[in-house]
Amino acid sequence: MKMNKRFKACLLNLIAIVAVYFTFSLLINSGTLTRYHRNIIFTICINIIMAVSLNLTTGMLGELALGHAGFMAVGAFTSAIITKAWGISTVISFPVALIAGGLLAAFFGLVIGIPALRLKGDYLAIITLGFGEIIRVIIINLPITGATKGLSGIAKLTSFNYVYIIMVLIIASLFTLGRSRHGRAIISIRENDIAAESTGIPIFKYKLFAFTLAAFFAGVAGGLYAHQQGTINAATFDYNKSIDYLVMVVLGGMGSITGSIISAVVLSMLPEYLRDLTALINDLLPAIKITDPRMLIYSLMLVLMMIFRPKGLLGTAEFSLLNLWDFIVRHVKRFASLITRHLPERKKAITMPEVPKYDYANLDLPVLETKQLGIRFGGLQAAKDVNIKLMDNEIVGLIGPNGAGKTTIFNMLTGVYKPTSGDIVLLGKSIVGSPTYHITANGIARTFQNIRLFKSMTVIENIKVAFQTRMHYTPMEGIIRAPRYSREERGIDIRARELLSVFGMEDVADTPADSLPYGQQRKLEICRALASNPKVLLLDEPAAGMNPKETEELMNTIKIIRNRFSVAILLIEHDMKLVMGICERIYVLNYGNIIAEGTPDEIAHNQEVVAAYLGTAAEESKEESATC
Amino acid sequence: MLFLNQLINGLHIGSIYALIALGYTMVYGIVKLINFAHGDIIMVGAYVSLILITDAHVPFYLAVPVTMAFCALLGVLIERLAYKPLRSAPRISALITAIGVSMFLQNLAQQIFTATPRPYPTVFTVAPIVIGKLSINFLTVLTVSVSIVLMIALQAFVRLTKTGKAMRAVSEDMGAAQLMGINVNNTISITFAIGSALAAIGAILYSLNYPLISPTMGSLPGLKAFIAAVFGGIGILPGAMIGGFVMGIAESLTKGFISTQLPDAVVYGILIVMLLVKPAGLLGKRTSEKV
Numbered sequence: 001m002k003m004n005k006r007f008k009a010c011l012l013n014l015i016a017i018v019a020v021y022f023t024f025s026l027l028i029n030s031g032t033l034t035r036y037h038r039n040i041i042f043t044i045c046i047n048i049i050m051a052v053s054l055n056l057t058t059g060m061l062g063e064l065a066l067g068h069a070g071f072m073a074v075g076a077f078t079s080a081i082i083t084k085a086w087g088i089s090t091v092i093s094f095p096v097a098l099i100a101g102g103l104l105a106a107f108f109g110l111v112i113g114i115p116a117l118r119l120k121g122d123y124l125a126i127i128t129l130g131f132g133e134i135i136r137v138i139i140i141n142l143p144i145t146g147a148t149k150g151l152s153g154i155a156k157l158t159s160f161n162y163v164y165i166i167m168v169l170i171i172a173s174l175f176t177l178g179r180s181r182h183g184r185a186i187i188s189i190r191e192n193d194i195a196a197e198s199t200g201i202p203i204f205k206y207k208l209f210a211f212t213l214a215a216f217f218a219g220v221a222g223g224l225y226a227h228q229q230g231t232i233n234a235a236t237f238d239y240n241k242s243i244d245y246l247v248m249v250v251l252g253g254m255g256s257i258t259g260s261i262i263s264a265v266v267l268s269m270l271p272e273y274l275r276d277l278t279a280l281i282n283d284l285l286p287a288i289k290i291t292d293p294r295m296l297i298y299s300l301m302l303v304l305m306m307i308f309r310p311k312g313l314l315g316t317a318e319f320s321l322l323n324l325w326d327f328i329v330r331h332v333k334r335f336a337s338l339i340t341r342h343l344p345e346r347k348k349a350i351t352m353p354e355v356p357k358y359d360y361a362n363l364d365l366p367v368l369e370t371k372q373l374g375i376r377f378g379g380l381q382a383a384k385d386v387n388i389k390l391m392d393n394e395i396v397g398l399i400g401p402n403g404a405g406k407t408t409i410f411n412m413l414t415g416v417y418k419p420t421s422g423d424i425v426l427l428g429k430s431i432v433g434s435p436t437y438h439i440t441a442n443g444i445a446r447t448f449q450n451i452r453l454f455k456s457m458t459v460i461e462n463i464k465v466a467f468q469t470r471m472h473y474t475p476m477e478g479i480i481r482a483p484r485y486s487r488e489e490r491g492i493d494i495r496a497r498e499l500l501s502v503f504g505m506e507d508v509a510d511t512p513a514d515s516l517p518y519g520q521q522r523k524l525e526i527c528r529a530l531a532s533n534p535k536v537l538l539l540d541e542p543a544a545g546m547n548p549k550e551t552e553e554l555m556n557t558i559k560i561i562r563n564r565f566s567v568a569i570l571l572i573e574h575d576m577k578l579v580m581g582i583c584e585r586i587y588v589l590n591y592g593n594i595i596a597e598g599t600p601d602e603i604a605h606n607q608e609v610v611a612a613y614l615g616t617a618a619e620e621s622k623e624e625s626a627t628c
Numbered sequence: 629m630l631f632l633n634q635l636i637n638g639l640h641i642g643s644i645y646a647l648i649a650l651g652y653t654m655v656y657g658i659v660k661l662i663n664f665a666h667g668d669i670i671m672v673g674a675y676v677s678l679i680l681i682t683d684a685h686v687p688f689y690l691a692v693p694v695t696m697a698f699c700a701l702l703g704v705l706i707e708r709l710a711y712k713p714l715r716s717a718p719r720i721s722a723l724i725t726a727i728g729v730s731m732f733l734q735n736l737a738q739q740i741f742t743a744t745p746r747p748y749p750t751v752f753t754v755a756p757i758v759i760g761k762l763s764i765n766f767l768t769v770l771t772v773s774v775s776i777v778l779m780i781a782l783q784a785f786v787r788l789t790k791t792g793k794a795m796r797a798v799s800e801d802m803g804a805a806q807l808m809g810i811n812v813n814n815t816i817s818i819t820f821a822i823g824s825a826l827a828a829i830g831a832i833l834y835s836l837n838y839p840l841i842s843p844t845m846g847s848l849p850g851l852k853a854f855i856a857a858v859f860g861g862i863g864i865l866p867g868a869m870i871g872g873f874v875m876g877i878a879e880s881l882t883k884g885f886i887s888t889q890l891p892d893a894v895v896y897g898i899l900i901v902m903l904l905v906k907p908a909g910l911l912g913k914r915t916s917e918k919v
Contacts, residue, residue, distance in 0.1 A: 064720060115904050121719075122662060126858050127903050130896035137893040239851075243727055250724045296735040302728035303710050310717030 009322035016321055017168055028160050038160070042228045044268040045163040046221050049170050051248040051260040053217035056174060058246065059255035059316075060183070061210040062190030063117070064125040066242050067132025068218055073237035074108050074135060075101030075219025076226035077145045080154045083227065094157045098166070098223040105219025108135065109212040117207045129239050139234035150233030151226075158228040166224065170217050173479040174257055177213075180478025180485060181464070181471050184457070186210050188465045190255070191454035198414055198448075200440040200469040200532050209475070251305060253312030258319035263312075270298060316456055351487040353470040353495055365428065367392050367568050368413070368444070368536045373422035374592075375412055382408045383592040386422070390536060390568045395558065397579040397600075398572045400589035401613060406572045407449060409589070410538050413570075414446050415439045427535060441469040445534035447525040449541050449572075455514035459505065459524055462513050463496040466531035496531065502564065503527050503557065519550045523557070530565055537561070539571040543578050551575055555582050580604065588612065632762055634884035635877060640768040640837065642876020643775035647830040648853035649860070649868035650782060651823030657799040657863035658819045660719060664726040665706060667850015668733035669824050673699045673831030674748070674841045675741060681749055688751050692832060696825040703824025704817045712813070730847075737843035748839035771833045778826065779869050785822075786865065795819055799863065852879070855899050861912025870910060874898070 024041065027033045033041070050072065057065045079094075079101035086093045112131045119127055139145045146152075177183045185206045188196040197203050226232045248267055252259030274294040368390040375383050383405045390396055398406050411417040413424060415436040424431050431439050445466075454462050471492065473484045500506045503523050508516060513524060522542060529537055542558070543551045555578055562569055573579050579586060580600040588596040588603060590612040596603055603609055648670060655663045676698050680691040710729050714722040754766035786792035794815045797805040806812050834849055835841060856875040860867025878898055879891040886894070902910060 058720075064723075115900075119903060119907050122656075122862070123858070123903055123907060125662075126855070127900055130855075130900050134893050134896050134900075137890065137896075141889055247724055247727065250720055254718075254720065295731060296739060299728045299731035299735060303725050303732065306717075306721045306725040306728065307710070307713045310714055310721040312721075 005322070008325070009320065012321045012325055021164055024160060024164070039228070040269065040272060041160065042158055042163050042224075044265055045167045046225050046228065047245070047248065047268045048261050048264040049167050049217055049221040049224070050245045051252065051264040052171055052174055052257050053214045053221070054245050055249045055252075055255065055257060055260045056186075056210050056214040056217075058249050059253075059257075059260070060178060060190060061186050061207060062254075063207065063211070064121065064246075065128040065211070065214075066125045066239060066246065067112070067128035067130075067135070068214070068245050069237040069239070069241035070132030070135035071105040071109060071215040071218035072222035072225065072241070073139055073234060074105040075222025076232050076237070077101075077139055077151065077222075077234075078104045078219070079223030080151050080226040080232060081144065083155055083157065084151070084153070090155065090157055094162070094227065098220050101223035102216045102219035105222065106212050106216035109215025110208065113208045113211040113215075117204065117211060129242070132237075132239060132242055136234050136237055139237075145234065148233075148235075150231060150235075152231035154226055154230050154232065156227060156230050158224050163224050163228075166220060170220070171257065171261065176479045176481055177475060178257070180475070181468050181473070181488075182206070182209070182475045182478050184461060184465050185468055187255070187457060188454045191456060192452045194416070195448065195452035195454065196465070197436040198416075198440055198446055198452075199466045199528060200437050201465065202435070202437045213475075247302060251302070251312050253314035253316060255316040256312070256314040256318055259312055259314035259317075262314070262319070270294075274298070348490055349483070349487045350490045350494065351484070352491040353467050353488070366390055366425075367427055368570070369425045370409075370413070371423040371425065373409070373412060373419050373424060375408060375417055376420045381592055383412070383419075383589075386589075386592075386594055388570075388587055388594070390570055392535075392568055393562060393566055394585065395562055395569045395571070395583050397583035397586040398570060398589060399574070399576075399579055399586060399603075404589040405592040406589055407540055408592075410446060410540055410572065413439075413538060414444055437469075440532055440534075443535035444538065445529035445532045445536070446538035447522075447529055447540055447542060449544065451521050451525055453513040453521060453524060453528075456512060458510050459513055459516065460493070460496050460500065460509040462524060462528050463499060463531045464492055466528045467492040467495065469532060499527055499531055502560070518545060519553075522546070522554075526557070526561070530561065530567075533565075534567055537565075537567045537569045539569060539573075541572055541574065543573055543575045551578055554578070558582055630884060631881075634880045636762075636764055636768060637884075638877030638880035639873065640765075640771050640876070641880060642873040643772045644830050644834050644837070644872075645849065645853045645856045645876050646869045646872025647775050647778065647826050647833070648849060649857040649872045650779070650865060651827045651830075652854050652857040653860070653862055653865060653868040654795075654819050654823045656857070658795060658816055659711065659715070659722075661711060661722050661726060662854070663823075664723070664850075665729040665733060666823065666827060667846035667848075667853070668730050668737075669699050669703060669827040669846070670831040670834065670849055671737060671841075671843060671846035672702060672733060673828035674835045674845060675737060677828075677832050677835070678746065678748055678841055681751070692829070695832060696828040699824040699828035699831070700821040703820040703827075707817060707820040712816075734843050734846075741843060743843060745840045745842040745845075748835040748841055750839070751836060767836055771837070774829065774833065778829065779865075782822070782826070783865055791815070791818060852895065855895060858909055859899050859902050861906075861909030864909070864911045867909055867911035 024033075028038055050068065054065065054068045057063055075098075079097035082097035082100055083090065083093050086097075112128070116124060116127045116131065140148055178187070185196070185201045186209075188199070188201060189203050189206060193203055248264045249260050251267070252261070252263035271294050274297055277297075278294065366389040368388075370386055370388045373383060373386040373388075374381065386409060388396075388398070388409070398409065400406055408417065412419045415431070415434055415438070419432060426439070426443060429442075431442065434442070454465060457465070471488045473482065473488055476482075477485045497506055497509060500509055503526075505520060505523060505527070508520065513521065516524060526537075526539065526542065539558070543554055546554060558569060558571070559582060561567065571579075571583070583600055586598065586600055586603045587594055588606070588609045595612060596606045596609050598606070648666070651666050651669070652663060655661060655666065673695050677691050677695040680686040680694060681688060686694065706729055710725050711722060714725055752766055752770070756763040756765050757769065786795060794805070794810045795818070797808065797810055798812055798815045802812055805815075830849070830853075852875055853872065856871030857868045858871070859874060860869070860871030875895055875898075878894055882891040882894040906912065
């Protein structure tokens with residue numbers, strides 16, 4: 001049934017793509033459409049490429065970039081120089097020039113991205129704006145690009161075939177990429193970058209990848225633009241042009257590819273319609289003579305659109321022909337049987353994600369050990385001489401009053417903070433200085449005190465992100481849906497559903513994570529952490545905000561996890577019933593120092609611990625300490 | 629001598645950038661919005677003062693406060709109509725709205741005044757001050773001193789008055805400020821009003837120096853001032869001032885000694901280097917998200 005649905009969707013899209021192609025080909029070849037209209041169609045296609053490619057960085061990755069026109073300029077000038085200089089058949093030189101333009105733009109994207117992507121939010125926007133403008137100034141000052149005069153006499157090689165096919169290829173590849181492990185990784189960074197890195201995603205690499213790929217597509221679009229216009233001037237590619245494309249992306253809905261397409265079409269045609277409107281107004285009301293109010297109306301619409309639909313036309317949702325079809329089918333029932341009787345079930349090849357082999361021989365050695373671990377923030381010594389040992393399959397508690405430095409220790413163990421002294425040894429190897437995603441891949445997974453899920457992704461996608469480190473298909477294999485893509489994706493789908501069923505969450509697999517109730521969100525976070533197959537699981541206040549019954553359940557769950565997944569668990573918790581109930585050993589932290597270590601019983605009777613918690617003389621009853 | 633002259637030119641234009649940058653930085657500090665329409669307030673201020681002086685024959689000393697009031701009102705109006713409904717929306721939506729407002733103002737001006745630039749009157753005919761071989765325009769002296777006085781006044785206002793304290797509180801944490809009984813909406817309006825009034829003064833000083841007024845004249849000084857604000861650490865008033873002076877001087881020295889084509893590239897280059905070295909700008913503090 002599921003396969004059938006996907007097949008139906010593909011078929012419908014294919015039919016639509018081919019139908020649009022033949023309709024316009026026919027109209028253009030028969031001369032029904034004038035050159036003026038043809039140019040509008042080309043412009044629309046180029047704008048669509050620009051919008052969907054910018055949507056990759058701004059929508060899917062969630063990083064605001066304001067220099068997209070700069071990459072377009074690189075592609076435009078590169079390809080124009082190539083076709084002008086290369087006296088070979090244009091059937092060869094034009095595609096080569098387009099790809100070369102794309103590649104050089106991608107190279108610029110890489111060079112700019114490496115420094116720029118270390119910044120976030122508005123700062124990234126400004127620095128990309130700066131780089132985009134610098135590209136423009138460089139082009140204006142280079143003799144080879146015609147300096148201030150620009151290039152003219154470029155052969156008008158952009159035809160409907162070229163522009164339409166390239167557009168379809170780029171849109172399709174963005175769609176397939178978005179649904180591969182690489183796309184999931186990119187979207188998870190948008191949703192929550194800290195959680196993404198802790199789940200094993202090398203976030204910088206993926207940011208750079210998305211940024212460079214977007215630059216490549218923009219470069220190709222630039223090539224098409226140059227060979228549509230015939231003359232190009234660097235002044236065209238200023239930040240206002242970048243902003244035009246950004247407007248398309250935001251109006252369509254960030255992250256929605258179909259939204260970008262729709263808004264690119266509408267915004268490209270709008271000026272033409274408004275032109276007619278102007279003439280009409282001037283005819284009807286000759287008294288108030290207006291001179292071309294297109295931009296005035298356009299800007300007003302932009303403001304109103306944002307006020308009334310701040311998330312854009314489609315939000316992050318995608319318009320789907322299949323849904324439209326289903327909508328029609330539901331109303332015209334008799335058409336349904338025509339399509340659905342296909343496709344016998346075939347046996348599908350599946351590759352299960354491999355279980356990582358942790359090469360450590362000696363079970364008597366701790367899986368995780370800190371040696372004199374310490375960290376100093378300026379003048380504040382947040383942790384000092386912390387020695388913690390975690391044996392295989394052990395459940396250990398880390399308790400202490402608020403501000404004692406518990407989460408700081410977790411952050412050091414996972415590489416979020418770099419310790420200023422001491423060492424952390426995981427399975428016999430020091431991991432100090434390793435990036436977070438690397439530590440995750442090597443066996444430490446964690447949850448967060450304040451839940452960090454990839455909210456707009458579904459429950460199962462949240463878990464699939466964590467399988468990332470154990471999948472192998474390349475972005476290209478993901479884009480073209482190579483056999484390895486299908487095998488691995490089927491494998492993790494099975495594994496992810498298995499994992500969910502352990503927690504009794506298989507029913508909610510396809511609902512968005514942020515629609516889950518609180519307790520299930522906590523469970524999902526644990527589930528996601530386990531999906532990376534850790535040797536050590538760090539739980540940061542798993543029972544926070546749970547009622548006694550839920551806490552009870554959680555205690556059982558933690559025990560099940562330990563037995564079933566053979567992992568060592570270190571947990572921070574304030575609920576003493578839980579800590580005393582399941583921990584085999586407990587460390588007590590106060591002011592960044594370990595003040596006690598021992599079995600729950602020993603800790604409960606430790607005078608120093610009681611004093612640390614209650615801040616009074618140690619004679620206070622231990623029952624009270626148990627309620628902290 | 630050329631160097632000193634260029635330096636003085638840089639100070640002149642830099643102090644205008646600084647004045648405009650203050651508006652950017654105040655608005656960003658309080659609502660975390662890059663107010664792209666701020667540059668166009670400059671344009672509006674230029675046209676309003678131009679009409680007052682040449683068409684309505686209002687004396688200059690009266691035209692200045694009227695222009696300031698007009699721009700302040702416009703700033704508040706824009707905030708109330710366009711930005712306020714989006715306060716809880718994704719930040720990029722507010723950014724796009726700001727871009728929309730900017731385009732709207734430019735095109736409205738084009739409808740009213742046409743795209744043909746108009747000359748700005750010469751108000752001051754005071755002989756330049758000559759010190760040895762160095763001659764300094766009266767306008768330069770006026771611009772730099774007016775800017776410095778206004779910056780100090782603004783700083784004092786924000787530091788010492790109750791309203792200033794409210795502004796700082798809202799910029800720190802809007803929700804908490806509200807709970808402490810601060811009228812957040814009024815505070816934001818005041819911020820826009822002050823920023824826009826400063827832009828009006830910036831507009832008049834800018835127009836006196838570059839006496840050609842057109843509907844798109846605001847974008848370039850707006851962009852430069854914005855870069856200045858980011859350079860100094862956006863949201864921080866002294867940062868915007870330093871940024872303005874640095875940008876003005878860098879621009880003027882590049883024009884004088886390297887190439888007249890390159891000042892924009894140099895300005896962006898300086899910004900990029902600054903952000904790579906100090907990601908939150910010169911005086912900005914990097915806040916990392918608590919895990």
